[in-house]
Amino acid sequence: MPKRTKGLIAAIVSATALCLSIPTIAHAADAEAWTPTESAIRAASAGIALPHTVAGLSLSKSGEASNGGRAVDNYAQYLSEDGAIQATLYVYLPTYADASLAAYMTDKAVMERFGAKTRRTAYASAPVAGRADGAIRAVYDDAADGALTTAAGFVHAGRWIVKIRVTGPTERRGEVLAGLDGMLANLTVDDPASLHATAPASFSACPAAPTADARLTPAKPTEEAAPRDVRIPRDGKDALCIRGTAATADGRYDMLQQAGRSDSAIIVPVDDSGTVLAFDPAANGAGYKLSIHMVGQTDIYGVYDRVPSPHQIAAIIDGKDTQTAEAQAVATYAANGEVTVSRLAQKGR
Template sequence: MPKRALFLFTAALCLAAPFAAQAEDAPEAWTPTDSSIRATAAGISLPHSIATLSLTKSGEASNGGRGVDNYAQYVSQDGAVQATLYVYLPTYADASLAAYMTDKAVMERFGPKTRRTAYASAPVAGHADRAIRAVYDDAADGALTTAAGFVHAGRWIAKIRVTGPTGRRAEVLDGLDAMLAQMTLDDPASLHATAPARFDACPIAANKDARLTRTTETGEAVPQEVRMPREGKDALCVRGTVTTAQGSYDMLQQVGRTEGAIIVPVDDSGTVLAFDPATSGAGYKLSIHMVGQTDLYGTYDRVPSPRQVAAILDGNDPNTAKASATAAYTATGDVTLVQATTAR
């Protein structure tokens, strides 16, 4: 998986004190019962035992104490087949995009012999087309089968990963399918219909550099919603490729909307750069979305060029190396805005 850009970590460290104050009132990440474990704020539950897998541990993957990035790990009796349920709160939530980025990460991690043998909408908790199911065979030079499921419920993403030896492929798939079937939600109506991302041809985009016209102003309490169709509802295309010290990333836009929003997915854990048409006046607002946090970087007169986006990701662009403001989200839905001038 590509490493997150250095400036993302820097922003998080600079704002650690305000976030820690919020964490004191955060709910426990998991609520156990005699037979199941429940992601408290998300209202998503799984039994302790599923197919041949049993729960071994659970906790927070990052953002300790905030309850916005949680995991529960399952293993077979001999430990050969392993599964993890991630329940996390990305501020740009899209199961289709999570599947797309996980697909790229799997192919990169497990090598060129890896074959994607399933990638389609699937049922979850008895609800048709509310998940994406992906299966990969011959991973790690033929040694492994790995499979994944993706669910978008309310503001939350639930991602399941199951991996085991190729000779136990059936057990891996049984584990994934049982976890999707036996997942329960406090509010089933919160499930989003989803489908794999669809791609089509993209018009040639201008690669001229953009000019930063203004920074985020005091009083912009929450980031504006990125106006991009999600969950495979409309075709996307690759507007350009961004090459950085850490890897290459796609600049995605909606097909037929040359003046619409542009997103640049960075990793499979919810980091997304978004250039969205400003709701007031001309230009594009840059926001960087992560788990439980959105950084605001001001408005450009046009979509920045791939060269500029690479500089942003590498932390080398003098205009965007520091966020103007950061919106911190709690598991309960509260948002706190921290202006950069008061955080440093």
């Protein structure tokens, strides 16, 4: 695998478009991503479906946003009859799945893209597929200098995240909201028990944390390479606190941990499509193991002797940290749940 240069996040951050733009090219393998029925489009691996027509919006096209042929990053676009109202359903498999973080990072992206006049007018748990608190519903008015209303819904079902975006002219706000609410109401999940209760993330300030730089110790070839589940509450189940902020030329990224737990994992959400840096307490209690989570893939690194400082995290994101120039192993996730771990050769070893 090539080095991650600015790049750690260049290829990664290109996935930010998953929220804010519509792919224009459908891959030949689209049939693997979606299985159309007579009345609905269905992501078979995820067990999630939506009718072809809902709340005045009709299916226009579908495909894979990235990872062509793997069916882990899928989209379906819907349009009103005149094309003025646009909606997109995303069903994707981030290896760190958290609906509250997806909503939080999308909120940041919407505010940054659509300008200072944009107002968040709704942001709360909402019903989906028979579960009263199975989704987060967000509404933004006066976007793009008052020209647009945009709305979003977020669902965590099993290993999958569902994101719905609906946007249209401000004067047709009612249709935008009807589109979002209709999609949430008509979304079906094969296994309702797989739906996670979710709520908007809440944040507080962490106690002052050490800011000394950390040192990375590469894992030994004999050590377990498979990714572990990052030990931190998800989907808004507990308050998070902001330990620090990593500032890069391209943006500012919050270092989050569980409020009131100095020994919890540290996560750094990077974009609105599920890219997360995770520093998880090592199994032996000595240090923090770094993993970088994306759609369908986790890159696995060694163990830092402490939580890296904000400027070190910024260097990791920018691809300028020589300690993390290369992953030691890569875990690739298939839509059917299979995980393939490839250990990578390290220079000088």
